[in-house]
Amino acid sequence: MNPREPRAIGGYFELELAPSAATLHAGSLRFQSSRAAFLALLRSMRPTAVWMPWYICDAMLEPLRMSGTPIKRYGLDSTLRPQPVELARDEWFVYVNYFGLCGHQVSDVLSRFPRERVVIDNAQALFAQPTDCLATLYSPRKFLGVPDGGYLVTQQQIEMPTAIDDASLLRCNHLLTRLAKDAEAGYIDYAAAEESLKHQEPLRMSALTRRLLAGIDYEAVRARRVANFAFLHETLQRYNSFKFPYDPEAVPLCYPYFGAPSGLREELQAERVYTPTYWPDVASATGVPAFERDLPGSALFLPCDQRLSREDLFPIARRLLSRVA
Ligand SMILES: Cc1ncc(COP(=O)(O)O)c(C=O)c1O
Structure with a gap:
């Protein structure tokens, strides 16, 4: 819907949000x-x-x-x-x-x-x-x-x-x-x-x-993700078969753990810890190389998002460690 002029003033309220302040990738x-x-x-x-x-x-x-x-x-x-x-x-x-x-x-x-x-x-x-x-x-x-x-x-x-x-x-x-x-x-x-x-x-x-x-506080999102990721990386990197150069400035989507024990994703799910599969269709694509074919089934993508704290992540990391360490 295109915005109408003049702007409506008065009457009932819209959902109250944090003030419009932030833009990410302003020229996009x-x-x-x-x-x-x-x-x-x-x-x-x-x-x-x-x-x-x-x-x-x-x-x-x-x-x-x-x-x-x-x-x-x-x-x-x-x-x-x-x-x-x-x-x-x-x-x-x-x-x-x-x-x-x-x-x-x-x-x-x-x-x-x-x-x-x-x-x-x-x-x-x-x-x-x-x-x-x-x-x-x-x-x-x-x-x-x-x-x-x-x-x-x-x-x-x-x-x-x-x-x-x-x-x-x-x-x-x-x-x-x-x-x-x-x-x-x-x-x-x-x-x-x-x-x-x-x-x-x-x-x-x-x-x-x-x-x-x-209305999003991007700095808070960034800081929480970076801190959560750092904790998971510190705790799990020794056992993770995905080796990557750790960049403390990067703001990750999740903590990717390659070579996860089978059944762990389902165990976490039973405890209401939901992890995505990136990407289930890849494994069955015709002609897909072995590395990519095996990734969706053998990788676990742990959450590190802004809703979580170290206290939330500790039991998840401990459960993974109990299977691999
Ligand atoms: C790597 C990657 N690129 C692009 C997309 C597409 O983004 P969108 O859903 O906003 O079209 C997705 C997922 O949907 C993705 O995982």
Whole structure:
């Protein structure tokens, strides 16, 4: 819905939020999702093909299918560094800053491939700075309690949609239910909200999502995630088969633990500790290399978000240690 003039004054109140103060990635183009932003980029620039990692969510393949762009795939090594590929003229290369921990790998990608044809997917790295390349994508709801939204940072001229997303309100049920009741009560609405973002034409970010994003204390989010991650890393790194250079400045999505004992995810779930699977579709994709095929089943992605403290995380770490140490 487009804003009406003049602004309404008086009458009943809207939901009271913290004052509008903050913006993250101020110069970005704002869409209803990161995949919609990617679709707008593809439609505006029409690459001949795009190299995608095998290890990526299906959502990021949607815009390629919708725009009829041929997809090529590349593998990763055990440090999540891309294997060599022959990038032909007018082809693009997409790399994901996995878990918000792959700043070194992003620099490596930019030194190996022509940066004007590299897209960095920061859906898992909301706080990472945009890189000097063709485009950087963000998906704020992976880090924050907002219904939707996607940022695109690019120097290119992108054809922006004229229509504004008016479905955000319908995607708020799970956010409110988790507050009013509990996590389990809102799960079906959460799944429906995610479903409603599939196969959508690009739209401008809704006024509701913009306002919610403007009221967030980003410094508090950053500090809590960094501290929680540091605790998990300190406690678990010896046993974790994912070895990565620890960057105390990085603001992670989660703590990735590779080589988790089987059944542990279900044990945690029984105690109401919910961990995502990044990404279940990868394991069954035709032609997927062994490393990527095995990752979704053998990795555990522990939460380190801003709602949690060291006291919340300690029993989770202890349970994992009791199986591996
Ligand atoms: C790495 C990655 N990139 C992009 C996306 C797509 O983001 P959005 O859901 O905002 O379109 C996702 C997940 O959905 C993701 O995990």
